[in-house]
Amino acid sequence: MMGQFRLMSFSTNLYNLKSDAFYLDFEETKQLMLELKSWPEIQESFILSLPERIEILYYSNFDLEDKIFEAVADCKGVNVLPIKSEFNQTSDEEKLFIHLSELCFGVQASNYGTTPLFPQFSKAYDFAAESGMIGEYLEQWWDNLISTDKLLKEQADYQLPNFSISYIVSDLLTELVNNVRGPKIAIIGFNALSKRIYRNLSNQGYGNITIVDKSITSCLNFKGKELNNFTFEPLNKVENVIGENDILISTLEDADRFLPSYYFKHDFLDTKIFIDLSIKSTITSVLSDYNQVIPFNLTDIYKIIEQKMEINKKWLKKAKPLVIKKNQKFFDWIDNKKAQKMLGLIKSYLKENVNQIEYSKVLTSNEPLSNFDLVHHKRNKILLKKSIEKIKRNTQYKDIINYDKIVNEFYQYN
Template sequence: MEIVVVGINYKNTPLQIREKVAFLKSDLERAYGQLDNNHYAREIVILSTCNRSEITAVVTDIKKGVQALKSFYYRFFGLEEGTLEEYFFVNVSDEAVKHVFYLAAGLESLVLGEDQILGQVRDAHGFAHERGSTGAILNKLYREAVTTAKRIKRETAISEHSLSISSIAVKFIEQIFEDLSHKKVLVIGVGKMSRIAIENLMAKGVEEIYVTNRTKGHAIDLSKRYPEVGVIDFHDRYKMIPQIDIIITSTSAPHYVLKREEFEKYYAKDNRVCIVDIAVPRDVDPEINSLKGVSLYELDALKKVSLENMESRMEAAKVAVEIIIEECIKFENWYHCLPVFPAIEGLKTFGESVLTEELESLTKRLEKASDKDKELIEIVMRSLVKKIIKKPILNLKRAGEDQKGELYARVASELFGINDYSCKRR
């Protein structure tokens, strides 16, 4: 059994491709349902964000398992086999472990050290765990990765003045307009990304912010949190265009929420409108960008601003890497010891059974001994058994860490009559 990660991310994959393989929340149960029938994957976690779509799996065969996961992408998203090959990244074994730790800590993010990814990693594992798609290995990996990410945030400055995609979007808009205080903004969507954008806009002095959402009740709830924000009926979103300078959109819709033909009906060509689409799949029809006076920016355009804000976090990232290396070694030692754990438990059970048998026999022969003497005898014998099996247990653990666990567990099984000596072998 080995851990692998297969997927695509923002590093070498354009948005136009990323949006084609984004798992919507409504897709997840169906996706896991198909992966349940995968012959090579025993445990699965799917993670899909605006910058990545990836699957972590415990597979019985690395080559066949990786190919099966790639083929799943093509089938599930209805893509021609081979069209994603230049974009796929694959991490195996220790590199896969390190990737998950880096991911949770924000070291794999477009915005170095961003906070949002930690919650996304935790939620992705939580969903998989609740439906029974994970087991001992991925449960341990994701829990340790999340715990380590929290430690990094406590012990380093990597998340100070934390930036997210939403806050980067506002910084990007500020570079375009310079002064935002007199601009009117329409925010489409009411998720976390939208809330962060609204807070950043208000911090920049924006006084007129309107929000709209397909479910109006959610928009009203948001306006209660931010009394300065006005609520617009979703069906009236196009009617706001003549009054608006900036549009920020971040929904989970599988289709465009701003289409050119409708947008063009309401857009006054002498206006200047800046649109920032931070959704995957995209919310805004790219054809809108061809309209005079309209500037449409998508996720990949935000990379420059992200890089400019990265330097201050690089030193903290160095410390974070050291912490991750330390925790990865601990996890890998545990993982490589999986074959010997049953053997160790078997040794303990064997020692306990011998002790019980000999104590019963000795007690019968020492009927006249006092209870205090019998108690002392039991303490000494228990101590003796522990000392006898201590060295073999340590050697089994060392063998596991040296990736020789299967061999040593098999030998221990034969010597002591332990039947099930490996939980990694299937």
């Protein structure tokens, strides 16, 4: 029986943020890898675990979906397995390797691409190698990804296609405050969008961010670094906050009521940047006449997103064909490797006859194929065909080998 790769993909609910029960941290990933290594059924494996997704790739003769599921649940210490919509197993080798390479280089099936994950893939591969779970197939696959990465840098270069409002705001601030040392940032109104912006800013190294809201309860879910990176101010102190901070980000839908224009009429020491992300507010139209305030609204943000999308659309047209071309080289290699192993199996069913004519008898044949004597090449053809049919019945790997082609090549060679 010949093995094959299978890929198990888990959803970790990044967008609805209801549950991260199946996100594996480093220690949990290590525990799962050690568990897979202890199974004799698995020859090679690779685990990519990110907050937004988990990809478990393994090479085996057997379908181990249920068993791996249980191992993941054991690592997390939960008894309830995810529902069907939260995971998927792919046994089509070409399809799964295309998925992984597109994920790695940000060229998934969209018009604009996704964020490249090559650094995360590199860490996952190194970890699998340290765990002793890399064999000849995954080693060749990784060499192919490295050469693909090099080719993309030479011919396409990377873009970072984060088109969400929270990412665009973070990037915009970085561009606006390049020459400002330690800018003071305030977020006014704290909803789901504000939280994502706060996290992105914290991850980019911005510290001591002021959060303004009606109640501090909206901030109580923070942990670790996020918990120590903000100062809370009640909404009735917002006028002071405006005076003390350089960058003001508002998500208040009733900003016109809570942020009257006279709050911005003071003689500030420095120019203020005001970003209004509400849908209904019209405050930026008033502030555009103020010399000491640079206003941005959702329309401005969407224009930036459109520009980035067009840039990435052009990048994707360059990058995706390069990834496809490199994928094909790997598929050709694995096809040849599988074909060699298959031919080895065929030869194991055949042996030389007493006349030293090669490949003339099937080892497992218990009865004559006919009652009349055949010339050697006809007899060989029948025996070889029967051997291939036997292998075809007993192998799971049926989609990589063209059996008629094997027969033709065998007789051309001999």
